[in-house]
Amino acid sequence: MTTTEAPDVTTLVDMERYPLDAPPAAAGVVAAAREQFGSTGAVELPGFVTAEGVAALVADAERLVPRAHRSAGIAGAYLELPDPSWPSDHPRRRLSEFSVGAVAYDLIPTDSPLRALYEWDPLLHLVGAVLGRGPVHRYADPFGALNLAVMGDGDQLQWHFDQTDFVVSLAIQAAESGGDFEVAPLIRGAGDEHYPDVARVLDGDRSAVTTLPMTPGTLLIFAGRHSLHRVSPVRGTTYRHVGLLAYDTVPGTVGSELLRQSRYGRTVPFECPPETWPV
Numbered sequence: 001m002t003t004t005e006a007p008d009v010t011t012l013v014d015m016e017r018y019p020l021d022a023p024p025a026a027a028g029v030v031a032a033a034r035e036q037f038g039s040t041g042a043v044e045l046p047g048f049v050t051a052e053g054v055a056a057l058v059a060d061a062e063r064l065v066p067r068a069h070r071s072a073g074i075a076g077a078y079l080e081l082p083d084p085s086w087p088s089d090h091p092r093r094r095l096s097e098f099s100v101g102a103v104a105y106d107l108i109p110t111d112s113p114l115r116a117l118y119e120w121d122p123l124l125h126l127v128g129a130v131l132g133r134g135p136v137h138r139y140a141d142p143f144g145a146l147n148l149a150v151m152g153d154g155d156q157l158q159w160h161f162d163q164t165d166f167v168v169s170l171a172i173q174a175a176e177s178g179g180d181f182e183v184a185p186l187i188r189g190a191g192d193e194h195y196p197d198v199a200r201v202l203d204g205d206r207s208a209v210t211t212l213p214m215t216p217g218t219l220l221i222f223a224g225r226h227s228l229h230r231v232s233p234v235r236g237t238t239y240r241h242v243g244l245l246a247y248d249t250v251p252g253t254v255g256s257e258l259l260r261q262s263r264y265g266r267t268v269p270f271e272c273p274p275e276t277w278p279v
């Protein structure tokens with residue numbers, strides 16, 4: 001891998017449809033997205049990245065596959081160890097299978113178009129404007145701020161809540177089948193866990209669940225800390241590639257050591273620049 005300049009993000013994003021470098025021109029798009037986000041806790045921006053941009057992101061994702069840390073096992077919705085003081089069928093005790101690959105932020109080089117997009121301030125401002133809760137910050141976690149999620153045949157992600165307020169996911173490549181993003185939007189609130197509602201989703205009740213097929217180039221902004229979500233099992237030989245761009249309303253927020261160890265296989269970030277790593 002060679003060290004080169006960060007790609008020009010305006011060659012990736014459909015700047016006519018989403019003129020983010022000219023905020024007044026983007027006002028209509030932002031207002032519509034903000035309204036949808038306010039009512040459902042999730043908003044899709046279709047065709048955010050152009051077909052050429054998607055091709056560049058796919059090539060980037062394929063070269064980064066060897067850097068993905070694979071993890072598999074059983075985990076719960078709260079991304080913490082089950083607490084035996086809860087009854088055995090309580091949502092805090094329930095575990096289900098996951099298997100996933102993730103390339104951590106500290107392994108994504110500066111010449112990656114995905115990294116360039118995450119570090120592009122107009123996107124940060126768009127996310128802030130859509131959320132409408134004052135300034136948002138890129139997640140301060142050196143692993144979890146930006147991930148490339150790489151999922152192959154049989155991989156899936158269990159129902160869970162995120163440890164950051166908001167995640168923007170960018171579909172890069174769809175699997176042959178499966179790999180849908182399923183979400184029960186805003187099922188819990190700050191200080192109000194709604195355990196019976198969570199239990200119903202874990203039991204297979206689909207009435208509160210929306211399924212979003214991951215169409216390449218679509219950007220999805222969702223309230224991951226309060227929305228229960230999962231990725232259905234992937235089928236076929238094509239990788240499902242998704243960029244996960246994390247944000248928080250509180251600066252300096254990081255994920256737990258347990259999550260770092262489970263998802264990335266380590267708790268201390270690499271100090272040498274990701275460009276210098278052999279693939």
Ligand SMILES: O=C(O)CCC(=O)C(=O)O
Binds near residue numbers: 149
């Ligand atoms: O891959 C996705 O679409 C979402 C992944 C996710 O929910 C997570 O990594 O927390």
Ligand SMILES: [Fe+2]
Binds near residue numbers: 160162224229
């Ligand atoms: Fe998540």
